[in-house]
Amino acid sequence: MLNAVKLSKIYEGGKHPVHALVEVDLSVEEGEFVAVMGPSGSGKSTLLHLLGGLDSPSSGAILLEGKVVSSLSDKEATLLRRRNIGFVFQFYNLLPTLSAEENILLPLLIDGKKPKGHEKEMEDLMEKVGILDRRSHRPSELSGGEQQRVSLARALITKPKILLADEPTGNLDSKTGSQVMELLALLSEEMKQTIIMVTHDPKAASYADRLVYLVDGKIRTELHFEKDLPVPEKMKRILRNLEKEE
Numbered sequence: 001m002l003n004a005v006k007l008s009k010i011y012e013g014g015k016h017p018v019h020a021l022v023e024v025d026l027s028v029e030e031g032e033f034v035a036v037m038g039p040s041g042s043g044k045s046t047l048l049h050l051l052g053g054l055d056s057p058s059s060g061a062i063l064l065e066g067k068v069v070s071s072l073s074d075k076e077a078t079l080l081r082r083r084n085i086g087f088v089f090q091f092y093n094l095l096p097t098l099s100a101e102e103n104i105l106l107p108l109l110i111d112g113k114k115p116k117g118h119e120k121e122m123e124d125l126m127e128k129v130g131i132l133d134r135r136s137h138r139p140s141e142l143s144g145g146e147q148q149r150v151s152l153a154r155a156l157i158t159k160p161k162i163l164l165a166d167e168p169t170g171n172l173d174s175k176t177g178s179q180v181m182e183l184l185a186l187l188s189e190e191m192k193q194t195i196i197m198v199t200h201d202p203k204a205a206s207y208a209d210r211l212v213y214l215v216d217g218k219i220r221t222e223l224h225f226e227k228d229l230p231v232p233e234k235m236k237r238i239l240r241n242l243e244k245e246e
């Protein structure tokens, strides 16, 4: 589904160039749920931004379903993002004046589509993420967990090939965070949604199928979890890996 080949990013402009990513190779299968962890400054967000076409690499390539997407014009990259990539962020990024359902339909409007034909999809999605009874609420009338569910539905309304999540539980309490992670795991398992998630939280990472651990812009370790391995067992392995790194 998604391949990064010798992906490097150098930020120029400061006193010294920063080598944020150094020849990273990564292949993600359809329906796979990958967690990316690593110390602060190890290149996690840079990787996510490059994979999502928000920034371009200094060298190397990104292929989406075999097609090179890392050297597109700005216009092409915008269309690619709109139609193939869903984003979820730590602070939800919902528009405060719009209701939950208006927020969810926004990506379709931006893409010039009429929301009318998508009512059923939207309702199915709202039901799936558990906010159907909150459809008319504005973000300020929703809890953090509910807002994150709205932002998840908004990211999925365009049926993106890849869902990219940057610290999706970073602003949630532990219980609400676990509920959101259960939802992501369910989406990957049942809807074959491909997900790449950056997180600092070992518990959140334990819901993924694979952990990619970055250090100094390179993949230091990868843990592949067997299917159906319980979350607490995955967490033990992740914590063991973190101990080894520290």
Ligand SMILES: Nc1ncnc2c1ncn2[C@@H]1O[C@H](COP(=O)(O)OP(=O)(O)OP(=O)(O)O)[C@@H](O)[C@H]1O
Pocket (backbone or CB within 6 Å): 011, 012, 014, 018, 019, 020, 038, 039, 040, 041, 042, 043, 044, 045, 046, 047
């Ligand atoms: N726009 C930029 N210009 C210059 N340097 C940058 C820029 N963005 C990131 N960097 C640097 O690149 C390196 C990797 O940053 P990145 O944000 O990808 O790390 P991260 O692992 O996501 O960190 P954190 O966990 O703290 O969010 C860091 O040294 C950072 O200071």
